[in-house]
Amino acid sequence: MNWISVFFGLIALVLIIYLVIRNQKDRKEFEKILNTDYKKTKDEEDEMDDE
16 A cells, blocks of 8 residues: 555656756747847837837
């Protein structure tokens, strides 16, 4: 009976670790999409040209 609870505990731990790693990967991809999808206003484009 004790081995069953240890087994399910390990499965739950592995699942949690997998979900945390997957979430970090998805967050980085989402931030990359947001950064590349950003549209600059006309004022910001003029400021970049002035430099």
